[in-house]
Amino acid sequence: MKQFYILLFSLFIGFTSYAQTDSLSLQIAEIEKSLNYQYGEISLGEGMAKLKVPKGFKYLDATQAEYVLTELWGNPASGTSLGMLVPENKGVLNDDTWVFDIEFEEMGYVKDDDAAEIDYTELLATMKKDMAEGNKERVANGYEEIELIGWAAKPFYDNEKKTLHWAKELNFGGAETNTLNYNVRLLGRKGVLMLNAIAGMNSLPEVRQNIPLVLNSVSFEQGHSYFDFDPDVDDVAAWTIGSLVAGKLLTKVGFFALLLKFWKIIAVVLVSGGGALFRFLKGRKKEEEVYVTETEKEKVLN
Template structure:
């Protein structure tokens, strides 16, 4: 993937006399051609489970996903994913949105508090914590974050052992909010995490695809939520409310792991293409050569968790 950088620079120079729209389209097409998308059955490591890529989607493996998340979209991390799936008709650059797949081996998450949570109160608490967290983020050179509210209120489907929620987040002075749609599929020893990152106006499109994506994944033999054995299995330190709030994750050391992928929420993906163009402009300006990427990495409120 690193070979893309000199290639991309050559493309910019070669298209110096073309219009900006033409040159960036050449770049987008060239980048797309380097990716090896997969369809069909994908078996995840360690017998976690199997993904049958849903119709209308395509899959990128962990290595390529790390490149997209870190190098192309400008995230501070990206490692540790199981890959990503994105709509077939949408490229990885302009207008992109995707489901990022990870797995947290946190133990068996009890769901007996699911009906007792006041999510309005929880939202107010998270908003206050976000404001407090901005002090530290700004010290580190990051833009402040505004947790606007629930884009979709948390909902736990007890029949499928699946938790959904979505946040509307605004970064700095950005005119457009970012959507972070979270799905957690509970298993015997942990939770499969699906984070859909998109612009707010893509919420209907994301919601329309939740069910096909959910049904495309199945836990491996013995790893289903119903396979839990209280005599031998570890129970997680948090429940449904903890997954949404994320506080317990920080206490048990998961936060550092999540921070590696934190920009997944922070990047407004619809701005990714503009970031690529910015990268090219800086590459042809020697004094700015160190400033590679599509903007300032921004850790969002979803370090709690994304």
């Protein structure tokens, strides 16, 4: 009889877990269904640039992208996203998802005189040192340490197209899985259009493979390109190519580590029978910010 009750209890636990897993899948499906993906040509920044959604991708507008970044992935609200490109075969809550978030920083015209002279090995060493120093303040403020592992893709500047891209491999708080931060920059007349791939390191081959496609899908409108610069009326940025690479890590770089933790917690939720996806997602507000101090900027610029 005792064995019967043990078997019955095991069957009950298995049925409950299955039912909750099914319920969770339905909730994720409902979230994905609520998103309005777009295709074709998209105007960015009130006519500043345009995006032709490349084959194999779908686009979420600025409002929905901000919802995904903050409400679903737990990033601090910034209101700076112009939208995001999501692989056609993935949803924003897939465990292997990755996206290109699009932003524009109006920093002025970035001179590229230093592009050919940068020693990226030396720059990486400086960035690692600055990261380690910055971790002291992070820990004191209750945040996890961030380790800059190295280049996931060495910086490359295309002088003809005025585009820059590079990738960093990062580790958040000793996590088992490292985070990929792949940065794409298009230099413009009044600032820089930024496309940042938010992904796990295992997605690097897929992200890298799509860089040319993504680069060719975005362009400045006439009057806003790098070649439209007018020295008599336009501001010149304090930033250079080197300082763009060494600059601020986006707060969104931390999302994938959070997403991995998210799935571990789901497993606990399924076993315990408590909590709902929305309650968890909306309650998960962990900021991952790394800012370059003014002193660090001066080191790069000098």
